[in-house]
Amino acid sequence: MRQLRVEGGPGLRGIPQVVVSFHYPLTIVCGRNGVGKSTVLGLAALSARPPADWRVYWGNARPRTQPDARTRYAFNDFFHRRRGAPALEGLRLTWVLMDRGNEVEIVDRFEDGRWRGVADPGRHRRAGERPAREIDFIPMARVLPASELGALRAAFNRDAVEAVEPLTEESIGKLSYIMGRPYTQAETQFVRGLGLASATSGVAYTGFDMGGGESSVIVLLSRLQAMPIGGLVVIEEIELGLHAEAQIRLISVLLEFCTERRLQIICTSHSETVIDAVPRRARVLLRRHGGEHEAMAHVSTRFAVHEMAGQVQPELLIYTEDAFAAMLVEEAIAGPMRPRIAIKDVGSNATLARQSVAHLRMNPQLKALSVYDGDCTEAEVEGWVRGERGERVLNPDSLILPGDGRPPEAWLLGELAGEYRDQFCAELACTPAIADGHVQAMSVRPDHHDSGFELAQRTGLAPDQARRMIIRAVARTHPALDPLRARISDLLDAQ
Template sequence: MPLAHCHNAASYTGFDMGSGEASAIAILSALERLPAGGLLLIEEIEHGFHPQAQERLIRELTLLVSTDKKQVVCTTHSEYIIDALPREGRLLVEREPDGHRVSAAPTTRQAMYSMTGTPQPELTVYVEDTFAETLVDQALPGEHRARVRIVPVGSGDRVVAQLANHRQARLDGPAICVLDGDTTDRQLTAWSNASGLSSTESCLRLPGDSPPETWVLGALLTDPYRDALARLARLEAGRLAATLEQLRSTRDPHDIPRDFARQHAIAEDWAVYVITSCVADHPGLQPIRDHVASCLI
């Protein structure tokens, strides 16, 4: 194969070039020889290029192929290449036991999670406490759960303030907040104004008009969810029904998981898990699932 050669005020050959420069000339030369409508295949296109050069290469190639009506298909494991590519130009190929799965237009973090196995959160969800955190987490499908980071912050006004800070400071990735169901429109408006949040479109609420523990208890008092809890927690149905009825008189709704745990001699964090997971598919949580899905497109 002949050495790469270019001339710009002075001759410059492959003897003088780094691997990235040689690769760039090889790619551009092949693209120049490619007829209109032609296809160029490149394996590991990032080879030899430092991050800034990778981004510049993709910008130049995108411009060239759109002007000359040519097509470049390349493989890459570089987040810089993926990030520089238009979303509509990305395909994520993942190995499965019986073949491969292809996902169109993946986000950079979704692709990197697939390659590294380390979650790369694409969306931050601020909530009030760990109960709300577990409830939202359980409500999301597994394919979205790995792409979302849920952060308990504190009271409702602090949640809204944290969302505003996230937006104003341009912290990593988009963010929304999910407030407890007993948050009123008036409260949300006041908190938003005080925090300088320009819009409340990203402020969702858990279902019901009460603390989430009360809403979950109400759902568990109905047959399908109570039966699911009995199976998951391995509790006798009659005793479980009696416990749930007794919990309706709990003075502080936040104590419901603790009292449930004490009644059945289980850890409180396990109690939170089982009672939230049993209502995870409740229709009342669908708006949250839908909004998170729209943020991950």
């Protein structure tokens, strides 16, 4: 599965529209409560049509009279609709899948009280049918203590064991690695479709005597070893019941299954340990802004964790010479990257070099970029840095703003006098003649730092508001600032 989409109608579980892409065989979906993580898992489990001989995992939370009758999951298994609930009329669900080397779109639309497949014009009428694929959904209920499940106690107290699914020798080795102690045997025993884990690690014991984390790992390994090549495993809250080291080792094992068995695994997690244990391509952060939902890919651990905590912390610190340059950088990168960075003005160009070297000495774990004014040269920057670092090998990241040898204020005034005059007019809501008059008045100031003050005097704006209008008219779209945007993007996306 490459992508899933929700759109149209009333939305689903309060999500009017969202697009979630999967870029890696193992995907960790994270985010605050209520942003749609469980919705993504449920839709993932509905993405394909399991073969007729496949029996999906059902767990112990819902005892069944016919435990082997269910071969697939249905919409109501994940999205229960009580009587009187708002209609789903117009809701459209899309899955983008790779099937035998071809990308296909499966689209379902809720119309006239039922789900209908949406045909793809110009393709064979069966092209929109779900391809066959083995799927397992493993819910949080896997960590429920066996001793607290009345149906499980009754079944294993009264009836004989009907079936046993032992872990293979290889899976027992993985179990020992994850839990950090040796096992010689582990299996799941079944009575009327209800499963009870048992294991031998020095002594033999069952799920009635083991913690939820240990039992959940046995469940996961049992299902993973049974999953055919190319299958999909969907796991709710992967870290439940496991300490940090076990979480790291479990993720390592899941990655091995993805590689060796070509499985796709999609999990949810709130654990910093789990998020940090996978590459950026494996991370999807779900966010909600008012009524809108967003799926961010390739996020850093720091950004994801602090987003969930409600206190976003910067992944990148940008140093500039003064507040004007800081404002220029801020306006140049307005958008999704902005919450991921902090900008600080520190003083002169030599002070900026001193701060960049000090940052590497004192806080190397936080990435930093020093942005020099356009009246500096590469040779000057290297000289300042060399004087600060001495003989130590410290190479701070740096970049020089555009300017052709001029400071930012003078460069911006030159652009406003040329092809960016119309944008300046739009910012001030004035005529071109009035804009030209403002630019001329600012340009004849002896000190270019006074340009914002001059515009404030002529328009009645606050000085900072006037400076921001000067900057915004140019910075949002000027191609000379593309290297700055690209460098920031590269630093944010680097592993």
